[in-house]
Amino acid sequence: MTHLLLAGFMGTGKSTVGRLLAKRLNLPFFDGDAVIEEVAGKSVPEIFAADGEAAFRALETQVLTRLLGGESSVVALGGGALTIPENLALAKSAGPVICLTAEPSVILQRVMSTPGTRPLLKVADPLAKIRELLESREASYLQADVQVDTTHLQPAQVVEEVMDWLHHVRVELGERSYDIHIAEGCHAWIGPLLAKLPELVSSAIIISNREISQRYGKVLRDSLKEAGIPLHTLLVPAGEKYKSLDTAGRLYGDLIRHKADRKSVIIALGGGVIGDLAGFVAGTYQRGIRFLQAPTSLLAQVDSSVGGKVGVNHPQGKNMIGVFLQPQVVLIDPGTLSSLPIRELRSGLAEVIKHGVIRDESFFDYLEGHVDNIMRLEPEAMKHIIRRSCQIKARVVEEDEQEGGLRAILNFGHTAAHAVETYTSYDRYTHGEAVSIGMVVAARIAHSLGMLRAEPLHRLTRLLERFDLPTHLPKADPAVLMGLMDTDKKTIAGQLRFVLPRELGAVEIVTAVPRDVLRRALKESVEL
Numbered sequence: 001m002t003h004l005l006l007a008g009f010m011g012t013g014k015s016t017v018g019r020l021l022a023k024r025l026n027l028p029f030f031d032g033d034a035v036i037e038e039v040a041g042k043s044v045p046e047i048f049a050a051d052g053e054a055a056f057r058a059l060e061t062q063v064l065t066r067l068l069g070g071e072s073s074v075v076a077l078g079g080g081a082l083t084i085p086e087n088l089a090l091a092k093s094a095g096p097v098i099c100l101t102a103e104p105s106v107i108l109q110r111v112m113s114t115p116g117t118r119p120l121l122k123v124a125d126p127l128a129k130i131r132e133l134l135e136s137r138e139a140s141y142l143q144a145d146v147q148v149d150t151t152h153l154q155p156a157q158v159v160e161e162v163m164d165w166l167h168h169v170r171v172e173l174g175e176r177s178y179d180i181h182i183a184e185g186c187h188a189w190i191g192p193l194l195a196k197l198p199e200l201v202s203s204a205i206i207i208s209n210r211e212i213s214q215r216y217g218k219v220l221r222d223s224l225k226e227a228g229i230p231l232h233t234l235l236v237p238a239g240e241k242y243k244s245l246d247t248a249g250r251l252y253g254d255l256i257r258h259k260a261d262r263k264s265v266i267i268a269l270g271g272g273v274i275g276d277l278a279g280f281v282a283g284t285y286q287r288g289i290r291f292l293q294a295p296t297s298l299l300a301q302v303d304s305s306v307g308g309k310v311g312v313n314h315p316q317g318k319n320m321i322g323v324f325l326q327p328q329v330v331l332i333d334p335g336t337l338s339s340l341p342i343r344e345l346r347s348g349l350a351e352v353i354k355h356g357v358i359r360d361e362s363f364f365d366y367l368e369g370h371v372d373n374i375m376r377l378e379p380e381a382m383k384h385i386i387r388r389s390c391q392i393k394a395r396v397v398e399e400d401e402q403e404g405g406l407r408a409i410l411n412f413g414h415t416a417a418h419a420v421e422t423y424t425s426y427d428r429y430t431h432g433e434a435v436s437i438g439m440v441v442a443a444r445i446a447h448s449l450g451m452l453r454a455e456p457l458h459r460l461t462r463l464l465e466r467f468d469l470p471t472h473l474p475k476a477d478p479a480v481l482m483g484l485m486d487t488d489k490k491t492i493a494g495q496l497r498f499v500l501p502r503e504l505g506a507v508e509i510v511t512a513v514p515r516d517v518l519r520r521a522l523k524e525s526v527e528l
Contacts, residue, residue: 191227271297279310298348347432361505413439
């Protein structure tokens with residue numbers, strides 16, 4: 001169950017927009033104030049007059065708890081609901097929160113049509129009161145995931161703005177900016193999107209593996225043919241071991257034989273291996289050509305398809321050879337997850353959890369409360385975790401595109417993970433499973449250093465285990481794993497960089513972890 005919550009001041013259109021959105025999304029709609037009136041047996045003004053605002057807020061929390069504990073829905077919150085910390089936490093852990101705004105004068109004009117229902121505006125100067133209340137609530141409104149100004153919009157236009165936000169994430173990187181589309185059937189948009197690119201597309205080359213191409217390639221191919229774009233499909237074997245220079249070399253030969261040129265576009269159709277490999281080939285063929293991402297695994301949808309880091313592995317280390325190349329667009333069809341093996345789904349969830357740990361505790365709370373919904377692939381839950389993960393990564397990439405500083409936080413769990421993958425020759429664990437282990441190792445290090453309390457370490461471990469992800473290292477000599485970490489590409493001047501959590505939702509980069517602390521954390525993490 002995932003809820004869509006509309007917050008904001010009175011008169012911004014929450015109830016009207018909420019009903020329209022509920023119809024559009026085929027979900028039930030609840031007006032929080034109307035439900036409160038039903039429960040109390042009297043109107044909101046009567047509750048305020050008889051019992052006071054504190055009593056109203058307590059009842060509001062009870063009603064919100066009940067509504068958000070039920071099936072997916074659209075809920076319009078009262079104007080002051082988010083000012084109560086408990087309500088804010090409930091809302092943020094239930095799904096996306098959209099705050100509707102409007103200019104004070106427009107709010108006054110709208111609410112004066114029903115003055116008797118607005119007890120907080122029974123004052124001599126209601127406009128001044130509106131400004132005062134807006135100022136006092138500004139901090140809580142800013143906690144919403146997005147704000148939509150309804151001042152000059154009709155309700156139907158507001159709905160379109162919200163729907164666009166629900167299905168779309170923008171990565172702002174100047175001339176390298178691009179859109180991430182998250183919608184069922186969006187692979188069919190590939191032809192029109194390529195046709196709209198500023199420069200001519202001479203040909204399109206789909207890089208995929210056989211199974212994925214057979215399952216999902218037809219939609220892409222039909223769309224490209226309809227757009228009149230010449231098309232070639234290049235297939236590579238499935239598996240991490242094929243994300244290599246040898247495979248890239250074979251693909252270069254295929255591109256040359258098909259006469260791919262600087263106006264060609266490569267389309268990566270598949271999981272993280274395909275995305276990294278195809279992006280690396282695009283970034284190095286003829287010194288770089290354009291490429292698009294059409295990720296079909298959860299791990300690729302929430303992580304590797306976003307941000308422009310592409311590359312291949314070397315026998316001595318993962319992703320040691322690569323470039324930065326931002327895609328032209330990312331097309332995420334959540335429907336592809338229905339055929340994903342359960343192990344691959346869980347692998348992607350490790351990266352989802354990572355995003356909650358590094359940047360958003362309320363998202364971590366959401367994951368804790370929706371394990372069953374996610375494992376059942378409930379559509380609204382999956383769209384929410386994909387969108388929120390992409391938003392978190394996009395904001396980090398916008399601040400630090402080429403990992404000069406902040407972007408390194410996206411490597412939380414990856415230092416130990418890459419060592420584990422290399423140690424096991426990429427055969428025992430998926431990438432997400434290795435990251436799961438690596439996050440626990442990093443959290444143990446943080447706890448040993450006094451940075452992290454025991455409770456968040458236990459919460460992280462429990463959530464990973466609830467998704468049936470591994471939390472222990474394979475039986476291995478810690479000295480061997482430490483040696484592999486020393487060759488990691490995140491090592492600078494012999495100093496290992498670890499991303500360590502201070503709390504859920506906040507991490508920092510530490511470059512001088514004592515060797516004895518690292519060794520102890522590895523020993524504590526070895527499976528019995």
